């Protein structure tokens with residue numbers, strides 16, 4: 001069973017632009033966003049996982065991307081510090097939630113880090129992105145707070161501004177990623193650590209195919225990412241296609257909406 005935290009898109013809209021996918025001139029449909037998000041929430045429950053909810057806050061339209069609010073490893077919660085002022089107030093809501101829900105070790109981060117947007121737990125290590133949102137100094141802060149080795153990975157393409165838009169952890173030892181989103185040094189590192197990784201095409205990456213959630217068996221990802229869906233099936237995973245078209249307008253999909261609190265055997 002996995003344990004996730006989600007935030008309803010009740011106040012979702014694209015009111016500013018802090019990534020290349022966001023166009024405030026394009027209309028959004030909050031009702032449809034809610035329907036699509038409820039489908040994802042219900043799917044997790046059907047798969048046997050637990051979903052907790054954090055109340056959305058009016059005036060914080062990006063709060064639906066719950067993954068960015070914190071990173072949780074072994075019950076310790078490091079609350080994000082957002083790069084852009086528009087999202088900074090989300091931290092207070094996460095800090096309050098973790099404190100009220102009995103997490104004994106909750107810390108507000110000192111350096112900019114956007115939670116599980118850039119910190120992805122992979123077995124006994126954390127893969128950590130930088131380049132657009134998370135300050136590389138936050139990597140050392142996380143290593144110290146969690147007592148877990150952190151592997152820094154540098155992102156280069158503004159469309160893939162968070163690690164979770166370019167890389168998915170499939171299980172403790174397996175990942176999938178889009179190599180072109182990384183610097184050459186980081187690509188080399190990934191190849192060394194994961195020689196058998198699933199590699200995504202530019203088309204799948206642009207469909208947000210790497211913004212996926214895996215419970216070790218099922219992989220929930222945008223249905224348009226047909227290339228990786230086929231590869232995952234060949235590897236014995238069970239891909240489940242999602243339609244979160246409204247949330248794509250804010251530059252996020254499945255993983256962005258899902259903050260993982262506890263990893264257990266699926």
Ligand SMILES: NC(=[NH2+])NCCC[C@H](N)C(=O)O
Pocket residue numbers: 018019022062065067068087116117162164165250251252253255256257
């Ligand atoms: N985990 C993610 N990649 N979340 C997506 C965040 C989207 C949000 N509009 C932002 O730019 O911050």
